[in-house]
Amino acid sequence: MASLKPLDIYKLLPKKNCKECGDPTCLTFAMKLAGGKAQPDQCPYLDENAKAILGASTRPPIQKVKIGVGERSFTLGEEMVQYRHEKTFIHEPGIMTAIPDTMPGDRIKEITTDVRDYVLTRIGTDLRLNGIAIRCESGSPGEFSRAVEAVESVADLPEVLMSTDPVCMEAGLGVSGNYRPLIHAATHENYQEMCRLAKKFSCPLAIRADTLDSLADLSSKCATEGVSNLLLDLTSPSLHEVLNRTTAVRQHAVTRQTPALGYPVFLDCAQPGLEDAFLVTGVAKFGSVLVCNPLSQPVRKALLVLRQNIYTDPQKPIQITPGLYRIGSPGKDAPVLLSVNFSLTFFTLQGYLEASRVPSLMLVVDTEGLSVLTAVASGKLQEAMVKEAIAKFDLGNAVSHRKLIIPGYAAPLSGRIEDATGWKVLVGPRDAADIAEFLLQEWKP
Amino acid sequence: MGISTISDWTGQIGELVIGATRSEGGTRSRTLKVGGEKDLNGIGNAPLGYPAVVAYEIADDPDLWPAVARHAVGDASSDPAAWARFAEAEIRPDLIRLYCTSTRRRGFSDCAAIRKTVEEVLQATSLPISIEGSNDPAIDSEVYQKIGEAAAGERILLGTAEAGRYRSVAAAAMAYGHSIIAQSPIDINLAKQLNILLREIGIPRDRIAIDPYTGALGYGFEYSYSVMERIRTAALKGDEDLAMPMISSAVDSLTIKEVREAEGEDADRIAVAWELYAMLPAYLAGAAIVSVRHPETVPLIRDACSSLFQVHPGGGE
Ligand code: B12
Ligand code: SF4
Numbered sequence: 001m002a003s004l005k006p007l008d009i010y011k012l013l014p015k016k017n018c019k020e021c022g023d024p025t026c027l028t029f030a031m032k033l034a035g036g037k038a039q040p041d042q043c044p045y046l047d048e049n050a051k052a053i054l055g056a057s058t059r060p061p062i063q064k065v066k067i068g069v070g071e072r073s074f075t076l077g078e079e080m081v082q083y084r085h086e087k088t089f090i091h092e093p094g095i096m097t098a099i100p101d102t103m104p105g106d107r108i109k110e111i112t113t114d115v116r117d118y119v120l121t122r123i124g125t126d127l128r129l130n131g132i133a134i135r136c137e138s139g140s141p142g143e144f145s146r147a148v149e150a151v152e153s154v155a156d157l158p159e160v161l162m163s164t165d166p167v168c169m170e171a172g173l174g175v176s177g178n179y180r181p182l183i184h185a186a187t188h189e190n191y192q193e194m195c196r197l198a199k200k201f202s203c204p205l206a207i208r209a210d211t212l213d214s215l216a217d218l219s220s221k222c223a224t225e226g227v228s229n230l231l232l233d234l235t236s237p238s239l240h241e242v243l244n245r246t247t248a249v250r251q252h253a254v255t256r257q258t259p260a261l262g263y264p265v266f267l268d269c270a271q272p273g274l275e276d277a278f279l280v281t282g283v284a285k286f287g288s289v290l291v292c293n294p295l296s297q298p299v300r301k302a303l304l305v306l307r308q309n310i311y312t313d314p315q316k317p318i319q320i321t322p323g324l325y326r327i328g329s330p331g332k333d334a335p336v337l338l339s340v341n342f343s344l345t346f347f348t349l350q351g352y353l354e355a356s357r358v359p360s361l362m363l364v365v366d367t368e369g370l371s372v373l374t375a376v377a378s379g380k381l382q383e384a385m386v387k388e389a390i391a392k393f394d395l396g397n398a399v400s401h402r403k404l405i406i407p408g409y410a411a412p413l414s415g416r417i418e419d420a421t422g423w424k425v426l427v428g429p430r431d432a433a434d435i436a437e438f439l440l441q442e443w444k445p
Numbered sequence: 446m447g448i449s450t451i452s453d454w455t456g457q458i459g460e461l462v463i464g465a466t467r468s469e470g471g472t473r474s475r476t477l478k479v480g481g482e483k484d485l486n487g488i489g490n491a492p493l494g495y496p497a498v499v500a501y502e503i504a505d506d507p508d509l510w511p512a513v514a515r516h517a518v519g520d521a522s523s524d525p526a527a528w529a530r531f532a533e534a535e536i537r538p539d540l541i542r543l544y545c546t547s548t549r550r551r552g553f554s555d556c557a558a559i560r561k562t563v564e565e566v567l568q569a570t571s572l573p574i575s576i577e578g579s580n581d582p583a584i585d586s587e588v589y590q591k592i593g594e595a596a597a598g599e600r601i602l603l604g605t606a607e608a609g610r611y612r613s614v615a616a617a618a619m620a621y622g623h624s625i626i627a628q629s630p631i632d633i634n635l636a637k638q639l640n641i642l643l644r645e646i647g648i649p650r651d652r653i654a655i656d657p658y659t660g661a662l663g664y665g666f667e668y669s670y671s672v673m674e675r676i677r678t679a680a681l682k683g684d685e686d687l688a689m690p691m692i693s694s695a696v697d698s699l700t701i702k703e704v705r706e707a708e709g710e711d712a713d714r715i716a717v718a719w720e721l722y723a724m725l726p727a728y729l730a731g732a733a734i735v736s737v738r739h740p741e742t743v744p745l746i747r748d749a750c751s752s753l754f755q756v757h758p759g760g761g762e
Contacts, residue, residue: 085671212448239752243487248450277749280725298714302722309667
């Protein structure tokens with residue numbers, strides 16, 4: 001809720017403090033509403049006026065739009081805030097690899113296959129490119145539909161069909177129109193025709209105009225035509241201009257000053273010499289569909305990780321459940337490695353342990369999602385919890401020895417862990433990359 | 446209507462000057478100014494403030510430096526003066542940032558060598574410079590005194606002050622007219638506290654750059670990004686204890702798993718991508734100085750930042 005502060009909301013509440021909303025007082029409920037952590041209808045006693053005000057300001061100010069069908073389809077919009085530290089950003093932008101319709105069919109299929117199959121697994125999550133944008137450069141409906149067919153023959157990925165010519169667009173939609181591609185783009189000149197197509201095929205529509213005012217005007221016109229699943233194309237050759245437009249659009253949307261701009265943002269990032277810069281700006285600054293050329297391996301990795309970072313809630317580290325985790329099939333004499341429940345730490349260590357080919361056990365304790373070094377620095381990793389975890393996960397029965405390998409960064413705690421648990425502590429390397437060597441050389445049950 | 450960005454900030458980022466020319470008592474060919482913004486970087490029709498400063502990092506003891514960054518400059522890395530000269534001629538950063546990594550070896554005691562290194566680097570390049578000293582309280586006092594003195598009059602940016610150890614850096618900066626980098630671990634309150642401590646011992650506001658600590662992409666960057674945005678917006682709302690320009694450095698980027706495990710050409714490509722994809726968002730989040738170690742990242746980050754900052758010739762519609 002961008003515009004209302006907790007006290008403003010509190011003034012609208014019945015002030016019965018009856019707890020029926022699940023909160024102890026109306027004031028705490030107001031604070032939750034302000035933070036987007038509760039819904040107004042949880043209070044049964046709101047009057048109509050309060051309902052109207054709170055309802056309007058808790059409804060996401062940016063239209064929800066879905067692109068594609070099936071497993072790889074994705075949703076955009078529904079964002080609530082200007083800065084991710086205010087709440088979190090919700091729907092990651094879709095990265096759409098562009099191909100011109102003049103490209104040979106085989107090459108189109110190759111690129112589509114790559115986009116379909118590429119996956120980067122990080123901290124237990126599969127990161128992927130999202131789909132294909134087909135640019136009508138030929139100006140020919142036949143060529144365009146042939147290119148769309150080539151894409152469709154390989155994968156049912158979400159698509160952007162790019163042409164301002166309604167005839168070409170209709171030809172493309174004739175191939176993939178039932179799979180909810182994004183139509184790009186409607187302008188003041190062609191919007192009636194494009195709206196007709198968007199309605200006929202129930203597809204989302206990207207709109208383009210020279211200025212934000214003109215764009216707001218166009219979005220209202222499209223809404224009048226009955227199309228409200230819109231994206232705003234804010235592309236400009238000037239990155240400065242792009243940044244200012246995306247910022248302005250997000251501001252006008254979340255403050256509800258200009259509801260006609262309350263739609264997700266489309267950016268064509270395939271700009272000569274500056275593609276990386278456009279992509280980064282798009283990810284960090286409010287882009288929802290980012291079109292780009294086929295990306296090199298290093299760039300796609302960096303881009304996907306940046307997107308993952310920006311769309312992670314900064315207030316909640318990604319955690320895994322504390323417990324005893326097995327690598328391979330550890331016997332009674334397998335080494336036990338103490339670690340923390342920050343997912344990045346867990347998956348990093350797990351990766352290196354698997355690569356070492358030494359069957360082992362990971363004893364993961366609850367540091368509330370803090371990394372080893374951070375947990376040690378803040379006192380969140382303590383001997384008592386290690387003792388508790390050993391008992392709780394029945395480590396004594398899992399192995400026959402009484403030795404615990406601790407992370408190198410936890411070395412200052414080694415004495416205390418030994419005293420508290422009665423287990424002999426071995427201080428491991430600081431860097432998990434050295435774990436294989438350490439186990440081979442130092443580990444004896 | 447004229448829909449544009451909404452700017453209702455009241456604060457302004459303070460200015461910081463790095464480097465001194467001959468007329469200012471130093472020997473640099475130019476000075477660098479950062480700060481002065483009244484909004485986020487690049488926002489506004491004619492944005493206030495200055496273009497991003499792109500720093501290139503070198504080390505006096507290259508064995509303690511990421512291999513990929515060393516290999517990219519070949520022999521030049523064997524001697525800090527040669528490295529600095531090479532950087533100015535071939536890499537063309539705005540600022541050279543020398544890390545005295547030699548001080549991080551166990552049992553380090555050769556402070557005279559540090560002095561000599563600083564003098565040679567200042568001779569070798571006319572660019573403004575920034576110097577990172579030791580990070581061990583036992584030797585800090587002597588190391589910073591030597592660096593400060595060797596660079597007297599050059600108005601360098603001296604790093605790094607932290608909450609637990611800032612007196613030596615601050616003393617050297619005050620004695621010899623330098624500015625300092627104030628680093629806190631990804632936390633807006635700690636950043637503010639440190640600035641207050643520095644103010645209390647007499648460091649003027651216009652001699653501090655905030656380093657909020659930048660975790661590598663995928664390794665803490667998600668926190669760093671928001672902490673930078675929070676520091677900047679707090680300053681724009683009027684918090685003067687946070688209204689200093691920020692420096693963001695991709696320090697950890699070249700030691701992460703993805704870079705370490707890549708080989709040959711691939712290692713360079715991934716290193717550059719990892720630096721660029723962290724430093725550009727850092728600029729968007731409010732950093733004024735972005736600092737990298739791979740020479741090929743320098744022109745890329747510079748082009749990207751200047752196209753964000755300026756109205757494109759012929760563009761802008
Ligand atoms: C991101 C980050 C944060 C995030 C938290 C992220 C998280 N979920 O933990 C935030 C912003 C919240 C944060 C907070 C703090 N942080 Co912090 N943070 C970092 C940063 C940039 C990265 C940490 C990280 O993600 N590392 C990656 C993971 C994978 O590393 P890891 O868990 O250590 O695991 C590795 C090894 O330990 C090993 N390993 C893991 N398990 C095991 C097990 C065995 C048996 C073995 C052998 C090896 C092993 O494998 C992994 C890969 O090598 C580091 C800087 C850095 N370069 O490390 C600072 C850093 C850790 N933070 C620091 C500090 C001081 C803090 C705070 C105390 C500051 C404060 N606000 O008071 C707080 C503490 C938190 C709190 N609740 O109060 C300091 C620690 C200083 C020190 N040397 O003690 C650091 C080093 C920054 C700095 N240079 O000042 N931090
Ligand atoms: S249910 Fe409504 S009236 Fe009752 S405590 Fe909650 S907010 Fe107050």
